[in-house]
Amino acid sequence: MGPVGLFPLWVLLSYPDVLLAAPAPPEDAPHHLPEPGRFWHITDLHLDATYHLADDPTKVCFSSKGAPAIKAGIYGDFLCDSPYSLIQSAFTHMSQVTPRADFIIWTGDSPPHVPAGELSTSMVIQLIRNMSETLRDHFPRLPVFPALGNHDYWPQDQMPTSTNAIYQAAAKLWAPWLQDQALSTLREGGFYSQLARPGLRVVSLNTILYYGPDKATANDTDPAGQYRWLEATLDNATQNLEKVFIIAHVPIGYLPFARDITAIRQPHNERLVSIFRKYSHVIAGHFYGHTHRDSLMVLLDPDGEPLSSIFVSPAVTPIKRVLEPYSNNPAFRMYLYHGSDFTPLDIWQYYLNLTEANQRQRADWRREYVMTEAFGLKDLRPQSLLRLALSFQLPRANSFDKYFSHFMVSYDDSIHCAKDCKLSQVCAVLHLDHEAYSQCVGGRGVQDSFALL
Structure with a gap:
């Protein structure tokens, strides 16, 4: 199976589990199996401290940029970033869910979507402090592994390659969660690694260094030495027989709601995809935010074999642009992972x-x-996610419609994604490098496959 576009029907038929999805494992699983671990993933809180119910709908929140928030309520509006009441309610519900989680990953973006003139370095630090302290108040004994987002700097997106006030403030605020070695690299480059539990290492990348709008790194092939x-x-993790969770704000791969656009700069995307293929034996999962939507990807090797499962969690903030056709309901999630090999279940x-x-x-x-x-999956290992992604291409399959509804976090089930929209979505799920993605969106084999849909 080569990296050519979407997969033709003969490939789908070679994966019979796509046609008849495997049932979920029985509840009375054998007792000798290790108990699954659990962790929360929260992302894109985007607190808008200006949010308030006003007689003038254009004055409800700065993040609407003057657009009238005519449906504003105590928990927010789809044209605004999160009021504090929304974030508090999310954390309160998380703290009440049982069984308890082992830790939390938090993939960035505390400040709101407002013009740069409305913020400052000190205000951004205060917003990160507010969210950090709110997390500690709700989860005083739970480890938290944060990652910096593109809004967690002022001006936004412009992450530098050396120590600065934001990196140092983050290290101070996150010192209750992180050890000295992690804090040292966080202060210098905005990234770190740390054991979450014996045998499982969290690697928190600063992918803002690879983000297109970041002018500070535009001509740098290895910003802050993060690749090195x-x-x-990852070499040390291999030698120590550890597994790794990669966490970051901006994901690798192509944006599912656009065409031919990588989330980070394309050369950096190619390099990261290459690194992640090389070390797929040690990487148990990837977890990102930034897009505000619920999506997944499967990292394939050049021959089309599945290597890694990649997840993009939807946002707590519900904000959308005025002309954007859909948004997302606020969301957070819990992952279950295998107690021995740490793969997502x-x-x-x-x-x-x-x-x-x-x-x-x-x-x-409530649980969405x-x-x-x-989706009738056995687990969330790469082979299972590949089968799911292949099922999106089957004639009259409803798996993709369900996937797209979740992509919007049940925002509006009357909105459908077909033809070019679906092609962009499915190609982004299956193909993360330039050559395979380009063939997917433009190859003849793709057109033949989609003639069946």
């Missing part, structure tokens, strides 16, 4: 129906889906 550090860290996705919460003036967070149940 990453490969050394399942996702419990929680969400808040924002419209309903504002109408009832009550935040009824359990991924293995929603």
